[in-house]
Amino acid sequence: MQTIVSSKSELLESYQKVRSHTQYLCEPLEIEDFVVQPVMDVSPLKWHLGHTTWFFETFILKPHMKGYQEFHPKYPILFNSYYISAGDRWSRENRGQLTRPTVNEVFEYRKYVDEHVERFLSGGDINDRIEEVLILGCNHEQQHQELFLYDIKRILGDNPLHPAYRKDEKKVKKVESKAEWLNVDEGIYEIGFEGDGFHFDNEEGRHKVFLHEYQISSGLVTNGEYMEFIKDGGYRNHMLWLSEAWDWVNENQIKAPRYWHQEGEEWWNYTLGGYEQVLEDDPLCHVSYYEADAFARWRGCRLPTEHEWEVACNMYSPNILSETNFVENNQFRPAQTSDFDFFGNVWEWTVSPYVAYPYYNPPEGALGEYNGKFMVNQMVLRGGSFGTSKNHIRSTYRNFFHPHLRWMFSGIRLAKHI
Known part of the structure; x- marks a missing residue:
């Protein structure tokens, strides 16, 4: 709305x-x-x-x-x-x-x-x-x-039968796209919601942030790129992982994204359309913050802050296009588009903890419990996914999850200092 x-x-x-x-x-x-x-x-x-x-x-x-x-x-x-x-x-x-x-x-x-x-x-x-x-x-x-x-x-x-949820999904149109780096100059920017449209209370209030010059990727990390991380021993190299993340990897024997299974030299995964071979060019999905952070370190990059993500989105992709992969498209999977994919496809992890903005003022009563009480020990994700309704998302929308979770439709966009 x-x-x-x-x-x-x-x-x-x-x-x-x-x-x-x-x-x-x-x-x-x-x-x-x-x-x-x-x-x-x-x-x-x-x-x-x-x-x-x-x-x-x-x-x-x-x-x-x-x-x-x-x-x-x-x-x-x-x-x-x-x-x-x-x-x-x-x-x-x-x-x-x-x-x-x-x-x-x-x-x-x-x-x-x-x-x-x-x-x-x-x-x-x-x-x-x-x-x-x-x-x-x-x-x-x-x-x-x-x-x-x-x-x-x-x-x-996790059912051994791997039953499909929906078989009548639309066929995904193949799009050729090559990621590049988008530049954002040093400066003072405003973030947060303004205007008369619907928004959640955690998007308030509008405030200024200072950003150093940085670059952010024009595209999402793909399955093929993440396969290289796995092949290079990414899950075995403790130097790539935060201490808490390394404990999580070892205690849970994590070796790949959620729903991925290796059969010989090939990777397969469960999708809402059934059990299928992993497509290398599709956006990566079902990784935790821990995995996203480790992958970024492996690539010599980092995750963007939520402030950097919002500023770059408003600068390079302010409008939601008709081809954007939201739930109305009935694809029920991530699929590369010709846009920068700031909206739709997969939620993008940021390095920002979920905390209140300046001037945050939740409503009184029970509805004041909607967002504010969760502002601890969670990380912000931005952009929406293929499961999000098109009229539900905007550049200021702040999703949030605990860093170890990955059953949601979550992926990676890289950033780096200049």
């Missing part, structure tokens, strides 16, 4: 479009796929469906729709994620223990809430605050749509 809309009909259309896309993502799945939780970081898919519905019920219907009766008195405990102000929560690591409510009952919950939201938007007065929360809820569901894809890939990807 890039712009704040004003009419109830536009709000309703935005809401219905987001909710229907979640249904679209569910279409290829079997009912057994919705209930699995292999690790704590992966939520059962039915939980995503219930949680995004709980958001609208809790923050729109219950406080604002006269006479609204909640669908089930215990659902708030099951589907609240981390909003302490909103009440008790079921523990994250135990979401997969719950066989009830059934998948069908969760879909009934979604239908019930959708009917009431649609009735609410067709009825009484919608003030600015309700509009803001509704648009936040739509963006929140778009975030969970991408998490939904991370999680279904994690659920299916």
